[in-house]
Amino acid sequence: MEHVEMIVEYLTDGSDFQYYDNHGTVIRCKNCKHWMPYDWMFSEVWKSNNIEDYPEEEIGCTYCDMNMSANDFCSRGEKK
Numbered sequence: 001m002e003h004v005e006m007i008v009e010y011l012t013d014g015s016d017f018q019y020y021d022n023h024g025t026v027i028r029c030k031n032c033k034h035w036m037p038y039d040w041m042f043s044e045v046w047k048s049n050n051i052e053d054y055p056e057e058e059i060g061c062t063y064c065d066m067n068m069s070a071n072d073f074c075s076r077g078e079k080k
């Protein structure tokens with residue numbers, strides 16, 4: 001069984017919630033095609049071909065050019 005995080009909206013009158021819309025699934029940075037080691041982004045010489053060999057602080061987002069942790073997410077996430 002797979003765990004899927006959904007992006008949903010609810011309407012509320014202050015006391016109760018009514019389902020409004022499903023906007024897709026949350027893509028965590030660790031599962032996004034934009035999340036990769038800085039060595040891969042800015043160098044022609046890679047230290048390793050395995051992302052697991054890099055500490056999390058050496059991995060960033062090619063979309064926004066910042067360090068992101070594995071469980072972060074954004075609206076630009078795209079599944080690997």
